[in-house]
Amino acid sequence: MSAGDQRNGGGKPEVRSMVLETERLVESRRLLEAHARLMDLEQWQDDILWQLHGTAGTARSPLSAEDQELVTKYFSGVGKLVDALGKELWAVVSSALALARQNPTPFVSAVRIVEREEALDEALLEERGEGRGPGRPLPPGRPRCWRERFFQVLEEAVSARFRSVSYLHTRGPGLAGHLSALQHAIMTDLATVRHLLEHCVPPHYRLTEAYLKASHRCLHAHLAQVSSWDLESGEIFAVLNWVLHIYNGQDMMGHPELVKQVEREELSPLISPEGLEQLQGKYVQSVRKSVSEWMHKALQVELQDWQRDQEPDTDHEGFYQTSLPTIITQMLEENVRVALMIGESLRDQTIQMGLYEMENLLNRFREALVESGKERRRDPGNHKHKFYLHYLLASISNCIILKKSIESLQQQQSRRSAGRFSRTPPNPLAALDRAVRRACRLVMDQLLLDLQPFLPGLLTRPWLIQGDPTPKLCSVLEQHLELYSCVRPPCRQRLQEEAQWLMVVEYVRALMQKRLVCRSGEDRRQLAQQMVQDDQQFRELFQGLEGEGSEPEINPLALLPVLAEFVRLKDPGMLILEVSGLAAKYPDISEEHVLVLLDIRGDVSRDIRFAVLDLLEQSAPALPCGYRPIFTDILVPPPTMAFCLPTAKCA
Secondary structure, three states: OOHHHHHHOOOOOOHHHHHHHHHHHHHOOOHHHHHHHHHHHHHHHHHHHHHHHOOOOOOOOOOOHHHHHHHHHHOHHHHHHHHHHHHHHHHHHHOHHHHHHHOOHHHHHHHHHHHHHHHHHHHHHHHHHHOOOOOOOOOOOOOOOHHHHHHHHHHHHHHHHHHOOOOHHHOOHHHHHHHHHHHHHHHHHHHHHHHOHHHHOOHHHOHHHHHHHHHHHHHHHHHHHHHOOOOOHHHHHHHHHHHHHHOOOOOOOOOHHHHOOOOHHHOOOOOOHHHHHHHHHHHHHHHHHHHHHHHHHHHHHHHHHOOOOOOOEEOOOOOEEOOHHHHHHHHHHHHHHHHHHHOHHHHHHHHHHHHHHHHHHHHHHHHHHHHHHHHHHHOOOOHHHOOHHHHHHHHHHHHHHHHHHHHHHHHHOOOOOOOOOOOOOOOHHHHHHHHHHHHHHHHHHHHHHHHHHHHHHOOOHHHHHHOOOHHHHHHHHHHHHHHHOOOOOOHHHHHHHHHHHHHHHHHHHHHHOOOOOOOOHHHHHHHHHHHHHHHHHHHHHHHOOOOOOOOOOOOHHHHHHHHHHHHHOOOHHHHHHHHHHHHHHOOOOOHHHHHHHHHHHOOOOHHHHHHHHHHHHHHOOOOOOOOOOOOOOOOOOOOOOOOOOOOOOOO
């Protein structure tokens, strides 16, 4: 039927009836038939408009307002039909995945309609370009670009599954579950697209690639939203693990079938490098807060353990221990292990954080030791201090275990990253050394406290006759040394050596008090003999410890026989040579110390004294490198001046 016949109304169906019939076809989703009727209506409308352009003569002229209004009114239902058909069409495309598994026919019809529309757009644009009729305008609503709209609707359908996700529904373990559900849904949808929908569209659609890229863009936006939430460490781990490993792994984008569909370089990162760095930083800060809290709790438990009315527990080797190092070590190692599941960078940041927190813990631990020592001195008889020494020794063993943990963490850290995350790198080993030194000092303070009741009787007349209190001193030392054996090496040897130094220093300090001054050669012989006997008892006590560690350059016990020989020497004239040897071996000995030794002998003339002092003034050797002073810690009491009147002779 020609356009002229339509205009004259001869035998043509009315437009209204055609529109109503097409509407019914659309409502019943007989989309191909509806589209065919719609194309007829549009063709009819287009022909009439084109004919009206030429009614004014041979030259095509614009439609008059009256003609335009007439045609618009006549075909008033066509535009609504286009909208209604498009609405149904895009509804089919949106539900393509569900339809593909049940009845793909509506989707196939939708694709055919899209392709018809695309062909019409191209034909009309081509006609206009070739000038089929000079100035022939495009029909209303053209070009429709429904193929482009097809892919837009497809991406909107992909995006719809993320819109319902809320902050509350994905908190805590829910976030990992949500990401797992996303993985399952995306891979299921992609399988449907590859195996079913791909066969319903022309090859040039590359539908799987389009769907994959749309999913990637939607995921990018969704994860940017998730990353902006106030996430905890477990949630951040779930996001990082999903983005870096699961999404790029063989179960998702690395799947052999998907790798063929799109080049990895065509997809931008799900989260930018800067975003990943920020997420990792948030993760480390969240873990650090948790680690700090756990360390604080562990230290509080440790301090409570110190008050227990029983000895510390021992390990399978018999060394004292408490739960502190086990808790700390396991906590840090577990966090490092989890961080390594994400990558080396996060592992190194976690190690760096752990070393900082370890340093803070050890500083607080040392402060707790200091406070414990003060409390002990204020109230030494308090029952809760019954096992004070035992827990001090356990603390030292704990530090040795923590040192191994620190060294293990430092070895795991990449060299290139050590110190990269902070201008001031952590130094937990220095903090640990300070804590160990303080603990050892407190152990020696306790030893001195236990020796103190017996020290005043040393090097006195009763001591010279009966030998007391040396056996009692040895008994105290033996008890302490037995406890030191419950400390892990090398601190066990360190405590044993310190005990030797302390005993010798206190012995020489007692000698410097001049509690015993010889009146005769027999006194000097007895004094020297008793000193040698004491030395022998000390050596027998410590000899079982030899070979357990490296011996010091100067054994403090070697000083006692030297001093005994100084006292025993029969010829005072040989004292100058004896002092020379003594000063050479112990360069920190002072004139005051030597003068006291001369006083104790009780037989040294003034001339020899002056000669000895001259010798000391002339030699005065510097302390050699590595030499540990022994006389420096021993103060000589000032000489007591006899009271006299200020006579001319006294002056």
